[in-house]
Amino acid sequence: MKTKLILFLSGVLFSSGLLHAQANQDCARTASLAYTDAKAKNYDAAYPKIQQLREECPTYSVVTYQYGERILKDRLSKASEAEKKEIAQDLINLYRERLEHFPAKTDEGEVKIDIAQATYDNGLGTKQEQFEAFDKAWNEGRENFSSAKSLYTYFSLMVDLQDEGQKDLQDVFDLYDEVYTKLEEEENKMAEGLANLIEKQESGDELSSKEESRINAYETNLGVYNKVKTSVDAKLGQRADCDNLIPLYRKDFEQRKDDVEWLRNANARLSMKDCTEDPLFVEVSEALHQLEPSANSAYSLGQLAESQGDRAKALEYYNQAAELQDDASAKARIYYRIAGNYKERGQFGQAKNYYNRALQARPSMGRAYLQISNMVANSANNCGETTFEKRAVYWLAAEYAARAGRVDPSISSTANETAAAYRGRAPQRADIFQEDMQGQTINIRCWIGESVRVPNL
Template sequence: MKKRFLALLTIALGIGSVSAQSGDCTTKAALAYDDAKAKNYDSAYPALQDVRKECPKYSLATYQYLERALEYKIDKAEQGDKKELVEELISVWEQRLELYPNKTSKGKIYSDIALLKFDNKIGDKDEQYKAFDKAYTEDKDNFKSPKGLYAYFDLMVEMQDEGERTLQDVFDNYDRVFTKIEEEENEAAENLAPLLQKQEEGEQLTAKEQKQIKYAEINLANYSKVKEAINAKLGARADCDNLIPLYSKDFEAKKADVSWLKNANARLSAKDCTDDPLFIKVSEALHKLEPSAKSAYSLGQLAEAEGNSAKALEYYNEAAELETNKSDQAKIYYRIANNYQDKGSFGQARSFYRKALQAKPSLGSAYLQIANMYAKSANNCGEDAFSKRAVYWLAAEYASKAARVDPSIASNANQAAAAYKGRAPQKSDVFQSSKNAGDPISIGCWIGETVRIPSL
């Protein structure tokens, strides 16, 4: 009986101890969180440290608030005092990932850690590069930071300049980063497309949808800047004068290596090094060993250079059917469309520009080319002077869409849109036509679309 009483007493005391500890965590966390919410980080920081130490699994919020407090302190600290704070922030992120893996993006955490080291010059270039490489290799899908992707490439180029990496290493890294950026651009453009369609049709957008448009356009602009920056960084390293010697010296030894031929073919093709005999040798060797989208596309380029447009289109269509990479497929469709446009086959050209856009929604130049063809057809696709000029409204819509999905051509696209609007019916013309804003105008001939009179 006495033993049973002692056992019960021990259990009761244990429960009381756990409850007290839980209560302490709740009280401490509440006070720390209140200061953090008020952005009183000097006061919140030590309290959050205590919660993290004594109650590490209490709440994810501990790590979220501690991140903000440490970022604040790092920003305010003198350069010599930052390293310790940076290392603490890294440990906070790592502990959050360990304790809350289902609520933490591994790719984002690793890229944030890498950026923190990069910005604060912690470790040498190789160590910083490996930190970004960890984010890319372990969780590429969530490595989305435009600045982080640029730094990942920038470090590789700097190491190559210092003799620590080869030119081929630079090319390999460029391909990874550029492909990732294009994937993010496509995702942003795909999210943006239906919202722009609603906007163009005059539907009321919710506040959430307006924010989605804003964020998608910001992301597209940032990725466009990064692409421009990494292309500038790559610079003359990727011109024909460097590429041809690089691949010529290894061709005989590698001409049966499909992987090497694919890499050489893609690089020479991308930089239009198609006049050199090496390109012909690489393309033919690759197509013989493994007929593919890349080799068919290269043979199409050769046929086009020789003036055989029919044969070029045959190879390009074969390439498009074989291609599985959406961005590369879009490039092929775009080239086919250009060929048809050059021959005056606007309907065929538009069909392939649209295929290019299905594969790569951020390809604004395809919208701009359609706008250009519409403008060229204005006099042929209207029943009267008013409807002929109305074609320019449609052209302006396509040019404006080009600017919104592809910030890299926004300036030219917006200028084109403004020029088309200047040729379209003006307010006095609409008044004299007895039509009103919002009325549909059917455009005939090969265009076959309807445009609504805008509010002028």
């Protein structure tokens, strides 16, 4: 009896094994036919076989779902409006099946974004449900949320919901900041990858076909991200005008005045929209500068103080901005502005000091030399005792003007004309001969504190 039972069980197991082997063979055969058609883009022929694999052999291969996605997207592109929702729902089901059966070979975050986009593109569910799908994908996997199209859709839905009264304006601004930052992060990744390949290309190294393709992809994606950023700004539209921004930030200022991120965003948005005349902008800028002093915040406060006529305070902030600034060109521009403030007030000595600081930061800033030249020339009557000495000051003014043209070819024409004009006001050959001053050095007093050598005849 025992022997018969063993023989029976063995037969059952053997039969089961045969059936399993047969099933595997059937799956392999169907898959081979389906994948061959799909690879050849014969999607109509591949479709029923892929559907059969999903139903009968769901764990056979992740390739089933890869080709299945292509096929269903192709069917969506050709479907009538009446057919689209059913196909879109099937595509969403396919995404979920792949995640269920091949979790190790599937990026969950990307799948959730794909599901959200398919839901929106095909009008499935309410606008709130569509937004929640994107919001869930964003909150659970921001690092994977890199699709420019999906980032725009996510923000666009937020704005639409705010228009319908379901979201606050602050919600819109908060998401704008996050989405815009993410778009710039992705741009930076693309730009860095592109720069590395361009550097390799320019060094004479031959790029592989894969690298050539990557260059094209980087350039294309950079263009896409740039367009989406423009579209996001357009979608935000007039919601970010002063009439909306000022009461919004005024309402939260006292509560958020110690929040650096909030202050930074408020300062940037108020500045970008030229809402700088309202006292709130001053309060936000000052609070931000106290918590996180930066060249930009200091410079912004300097501009405010200058516009209000408080030159002393403006200069204090400008000096802070220059000290905090690491970029040489930006530092030179700040020193140039400080010098201009002193020049307007007739404090030529201080002005010259700051023009020289600008030139130390950026030696090619020829316009700084031109400004010094102008101040020197305007001081001719005050910086000499005799008529000859006063006119000799113009030689120094001409030297500064000529130097401006040498260091900055873009202003060489103006600089050379200025230099020639000042030489014309300086003592001429007859004057030098009459005063017997050829080859002598004249020390120029007052704020100038330099000397000039009289030309030899």
